[in-house]
Amino acid sequence: MAEQTGTTMEKIVALCKRRGFIFQSSEIYGGIGGFWDYGPLGCELKRNIKEAWWQDMVRNPPLGPKGVEFQMVGVDCAIIMNSKVWVASGHVGGFKDPMVACKADGCKKLFRADQVWTVELLPEGVYDETGFDASFTKEGFSLAVRDISLMKNRRTWIASTQVDGVAEALNDVESAINRAGKQFKSAQLKSTRVVARAQKHTLALFKAVDDDGNRYQGVVSRLDAIPRSQFPDSPNRNIAGPCPVCGGDLTDLREFNLMFDTHTGALREEANRVYLRPETAQGIFVNFKNVMDSSRVKIPFGIAQIGKAFRNEINPRNYTFRSREFEQMEIEFFCKPDELCADGEPTAMEWYEFWRNTRIKWYESLGIRSDKLRPRQQGAEELAHYSRACTDIEYMFPFSNEPQELEGVAHRGSFDLNQHGKFARGDENAFAVIDDETKKKYVPHVIEPSAGADRFTLAVITEAYTVDETRASPEFMRFHPRLAPIKAAVFPLVAKDGLPEIAEPIYRAIKTQFPAQYDAKQSIGKRYARMDEAGTPFCFTIDGQSKEDGTVTVRNRDDASQSRIDRSRCLDYLRDKLTV
RNA sequence: GCGGGUGUAGCUCAGUGGUAGAGCGUCACGUUGCCAACGUGAAUGUCGAGGGUUCGAGCCCCUUCACCCGCUCCA
Incomplete structure (x- = not known):
């Protein structure tokens, strides 16, 4: 397929x-x-x-x-x-996709940072609970990272998981926490307790105790939730990790601004951006x-x-x-x-x-x-x-x-x-x-x-592209007549015997109202086939009989069927068929 | 951005170091006279680009660009 x-x-x-x-x-x-x-x-x-x-x-x-x-x-x-x-x-502030990639050979997976959830675990007391609570408001994670010296240590990031949506992440919180506990200093965490949950950037705050009775606090948050301003001059700006797939190191958050910019005025300076x-x-x-x-x-x-x-x-x-x-x-x-x-x-x-x-x-x-x-x-x-x-x-x-x-x-x-x-x-x-x-x-x-x-x-x-192997012209474009680029074509069956002289005035009349083409060259089959690929819904063909009784053939694109109408009625016919 | 693949005529492709090719399409003329008909003829190539190796490169090497597939994204 x-x-x-x-x-x-x-x-x-x-x-x-x-x-x-x-x-x-x-x-x-x-x-x-x-x-x-x-x-x-x-x-x-x-x-x-x-x-x-x-x-x-x-x-x-x-x-x-x-x-x-x-x-x-x-x-x-x-x-x-x-x-x-x-x-x-x-x-300007938000229209960018922060991305991270895994550095490990053989992994090299690329992630959108806001789709990676990480668990951070720190000794209890580093942040007090009021600090955590405050972080649920607009600024999200900001209070939780006020101690930069601790955050520089990437090893505090001990587990991460990639999810498609917040709903799945919520379901995944407990297991992510447990996974975090297992990886942290190889110690099993005896118990974890989710103390609060939030939507968006920060997902959950929790407390944990390991086998030795050491107490921890942790936070589950989106990888892009850590404001970069919190790490202004850090030599190690690698704040992300580990890779949710292989556990390897991740690259920096790379922020791509998706807007094109230029400058007005003669000077190419920031103020003119x-x-x-x-x-x-x-x-x-x-x-x-x-x-x-x-x-x-x-x-x-x-x-x-x-x-x-x-x-x-x-x-x-x-x-x-x-x-x-x-x-x-x-x-x-x-x-x-x-x-x-x-x-x-x-x-x-x-x-x-x-x-x-x-x-x-x-x-x-x-x-x-x-x-x-x-x-x-x-x-x-x-x-x-x-x-x-x-x-x-x-x-x-x-x-x-x-x-x-x-x-x-x-x-x-x-x-x-x-x-x-x-x-x-x-x-x-x-x-x-x-x-x-x-x-x-x-x-x-x-x-x-x-x-x-x-x-x-x-x-x-x-949607218009259609293949019908039983047709002489198998590929054709079945545009809605209202959208078709060319509404009608006018063909003299042969470019002699007075047929062009009948066809040309018909063409000139039609093109005053509708996009139309005139073609007198090559075999009639090729001309129909070309119009099929252009998606032209109707073709008018002038033949020997036109000279005798004034009728022309109308050929329908979708089923290649033909009927005869009087040549004076071509415009009316199109108006009728093309008006929705 | 990372990994894999592909670039030769308008299209589909052949061409393993020695004169740039085929089919289809396009155009002209003739024939035919309602569904890509037939005959004859014609035009069309910076072989993606740049550099290197070689007496000689479409072919080998390096770089680069574009496209396709995956990761990812979206109006």
Whole structure:
């Protein structure tokens, strides 16, 4: 099966290059990793996708929950913004993937530091219990590492385990502690007692006693939870270990900042550093007040944006799926917090469900088979701390046996507007609005359906790719007619006998309304086959009979069936078939 | 980033140190007249790049770049 999926993907990639959908960027110079160019057909396809999204989400969105009408407006923001935007959003501080690798030969495993849980065991009394308790608040682990001299000794890290999620880690606490005890000075710990548990960075604090009656305190925490500022000038910055797989030494935490940066102005100095946006959402939040003040929108309403975003992916992979430059189609939908909703008024959670369902239906309406579309609601432990709920809409691509994310629909609460209020105005509530009925001030809650335009384009391509060995042209692209790069082709059966003279005016009439191609060269079979690979749904062929009775053949891409219509009806026929 | 693999025509690939090849595709002409038809002909290569060994390198050595697979990640 794996080989099968591999070859399917290779054939799709080959077709995309052969027919001009997608090229590797800068190919003649040896290419550049993580960047892709769309050719003539790909550019039409992606444009159709973005236009369908804009039409269906912004200009003509469906009715909301309980039949509520709502407004959608668009913005088109600069890619480079004041760099404080990214401080407020958390990207400057947090948008990085700290990684560690195992140094041991034969292991060399790579871990994301926040997925490795370590157990630290220290003689009791090093930290008092109040110190531990304090560490459960926002700063997490900070109090527990105030004695740097002890922490420099890596041997205090005596066990670690790798888990997929916090829930599993919680189940794993007891065994991790026991494992820690067994490795510590080769002494069996008589008893362990978990004294407290916390989510996120620090998982559990516990007490333990060994055979000699020595008492210990321990902490289970995420490997990335130790603030690097606690180890400013340590000659031994190796604070991580041991490897959860083989027990070997781990490398330093390596922090990759995933944002591209550059500088404005003539001087290339730190004060002028600016970032290429890693998401389009912040442009919307930053303009929230401008839009409210200028366009007479009222909550609930949404602001939409389509645009490029940039992430310095460590390892771009899987064709265009994980690119360093990509395009997003994002909505920030602003609504009332649940507690202010009147009876019968949709709550924020209902808006969240509405958008999740709307987005799934949208994909299905454009020909994505529902069994390949996998909406996945995130568990509580998987959510970002500000997020109330989130569904990843995933799709089964041929390059993986795991579904891959096309879009995230997140209920973000008031987090983003609070952050910008705090950083821009010094007041969390700076962007509050006043409720018409209750006259109460509130910061709107946000539902964020954030879709990847390139990812969906790739999904559309892989979904459309069809092989039917019984056909003369076995490979063809079954694009939804609304997305097809070329809607129709016009062929004179032969390039003589007056047929081009009939075909050309038909072509010229069609292309005023729809993307169309005219081709008079080579055999009719090759011309059909080429259009099949381009995914063109309809071909009109002018033959000898056209001269006699004025009819032309319409050939359907999906089943190669043919029918005859009057040549004057070609445009009407397309309007009928292409209008959704 | 680490490990493994692959780079020769638009595509698929052959070419084990001695003149750069095939099939398909593309283009032209002819023929045919509704499904990659047939005939004839043509164009297309920094052999991924740079360096080295050699009388001579697509082939051997070194470096580098890109892509693929795995670890990992995600809109």
